[in-house]
Amino acid sequence: MKKRSKWLVGLLATGSLLAFAACGEKESEAGADVGSDTNETAKDETTELSVSVWGYDANPEFKAMFGAFEDQHPNVKIKVVDIAADQYENKVTTMLAGGDTTDVLGMKDVGSYVNYANKNQLVDLTEAIEGLSEDDFANYKGNLDGYKTEKDQYFAMPFRKEIYMMFYNKGIFDEAGVDYPGDLTWDEYEKLAADLTSGEADSKVYGTYYHTWYPLVQALAANQTGNDLMSGKYDFLADYYDRVLRLQNEGHAMDYATIKTTSTTYSSVFETGKTATMIMGSFYLGKLINSINTNNLDLDWGVTTIPQNEKGEIKTYGGPTGFAVSNHSKNKDLATEFVKFCSGEEGAKAVSAIGMTTAYQSDAVLDVLASVEGMPQDEQFKKALKPDHNGWELLARPEAAAINTILGEEHDLIMVQDNTVEKGIKEITKRIETEVE
Incomplete structure (x- = not known):
């Protein structure tokens, strides 16, 4: 490896x-x-x-x-x-x-x-x-x-x-006879990803998909555990990395190295029905609707809140x-x-x-968003638009650019498993301590 x-x-x-x-x-x-x-x-x-x-x-x-x-x-x-x-x-x-x-x-x-x-x-x-x-x-x-x-x-x-939220393909859920998701914990999400994975090779459908951006793991971990990515302490990342690597290694999420080397786009994976669920930013809402209309896609989709460590407050980032x-x-x-x-x-x-x-x-602005043709109208979508906590990736501080580079580089090494999670976290901590003024 x-x-x-x-x-x-x-x-x-x-x-x-x-x-x-x-x-x-x-x-x-x-x-x-x-x-x-x-x-x-x-x-x-x-x-x-x-x-x-x-x-x-x-x-x-x-x-x-x-x-x-x-x-x-x-x-x-x-x-x-x-x-x-x-x-x-x-x-x-x-x-x-x-x-x-x-x-x-x-x-x-x-x-x-x-x-x-x-x-x-x-x-x-x-x-x-x-x-x-x-x-x-x-x-x-x-x-x-x-x-x-x-x-x-x-x-x-x-x-x-x-606002990062969870998109899902209703057709895949229907075919598997699984209820549409809502207010999931991470344990429920992981089980759901396993249940919805099917097929082999080119016909394989993954239960979930993680794109290559480090905040999908790190910023989520920080905001859901009450930490931040500029603190200099990163042990809180361990559970989040363990989960995504477990999903990848068990075949329930696409392999990170494959995504990188083939320049796979998150939109192509979701819009061709290659994944049942996908955590993605709200910027994808309009792009997805436009793609469905432009390309005449037969895609029935929904949005729900991002999974949490436990039931209750919805904590996300953007x-x-x-x-x-x-x-x-x-x-x-x-x-x-x-x-x-x-x-x-x-x-x-x-x-x-x-x-x-x-x-x-403002209410007027949110009304315009809700009125867009093709936008979900159910309560889960409305809840996803109004999380209890919608934090940041990095704060506007002088060290942000240097920290951003380190986090991205070490994320790559963890995800291709050149470093273990434990070693990767130690490397992040050490590099930020020694390289960032």
């Missing part, structure tokens, strides 16, 4: 370098695509606002927000700076260091966000947040805190706040996704207005209308 794992890590590293070498920035004029055909103005009366995003075509929330903003600001045209998702942070880092004047920057990763803020590369938005009305501030449900720095400053505002204003922007006031719009109620309505959970969560 050791030999195989070292080959895997080498292959992944080579692939990352090739992806970086092949990556290029693609700029596209968004006006006709994302805006309205009404209220057209002469070109010399239009202000162009450039916004960097990742995977524009694959992430419909960007088009929805940009179109809504242009509809309300007919003299503004959004210029989309579209960057490959897997190279986004590297590209934005290079852009900011080189004085690029892109006005608004999508914040994909909290660690990178903190680095940009600490280098004085982002406009301080604290005053804009402090100027919110009491009602507006309350409607964020604490979701602004994902970008609060150690000095209680904000350099970005979120437009999305994820990271923020937002926008910041570059300090190199030539249109800082307009850029700030854009960020506030996307993060606020109007932007939230546009994002909710395509089936995604937002950082701003």
Whole structure:
């Protein structure tokens, strides 16, 4: 196993370098695509606002927000700076260091966000947040805190706040004669995964699926046990790793190494009926509905709360996704207005209308989400949308980027079983103690 794992890590590293070498920035004029055909103005009366995003075509929330903003600001045209998702942070880092004047920057990763803020590369938005009305501030449900720095400053505002929940394929449950899931404990979930696994080779259906992101194990463990991933102590990870490795080794979940080496996507596994259940973020809601409609998929699905250690409170996690204003922007006031719009109620309505959970969560916004055609309407889904605790992956602290790297690297080694769980946890603890200032 050791030999195989070292080959895997080498292959992944080579692939990352090739992806970086092949990556290029693609700029596209968004006006006709994302805006309205009404209220057209002469070109010399239009202000162009450039916004960097990742995977524009694959992430419909960007088009929805940009179109809504242009509809309300007919003299503004959004210029989309579209960057490959897997190279986004590297590209934005290079852009900011080189004085690029892109006005608004999508914040994909909290660690990178903190680095940009600490280098004085982002406009301080604290005053804009402090100027919110009491009602507006309350409607964020604490979701602004994902970008609060150690000095209680904000350099970005979120437009999305994820909620991790459990998706399930009703058809697989029906065929197995098993009741649909709800309010599961982890023990019940593990048994369910075993009961729903069937078939062999290409026809195999897994009881559950874990994608390769480390927070699916680590952030869940932290938030459900009252810990955090920046504490320097990680013994609380053991039970969660033992479970997912047990599911993998017993054949009830797809092998991690296979997922990595074949670049398997979580959407392809769920949408082709290869798994009965899958823990995934709420960003998948709208994407799943869109895929079903676009590809005419015969897929009956549902959503329930994420499994817990014991019955009672629902504890989960989810990271923020937002926008910041570059300090190199030539249109800082307009850029700030854009960020506030996307993060606020109007932007939230546009994002909710395509089936995604937002950082701003007024009753009106939640009503828009519930009204999306194809969205589940049962009580379990409604409960999943309102967990008792929806914590963070990493806090906006200077050490976040370094910790993120260590957690990801050691997660790989544990999951391909190059390290035991015990050794992996010791490595995480040791590396964070010695490598993180």
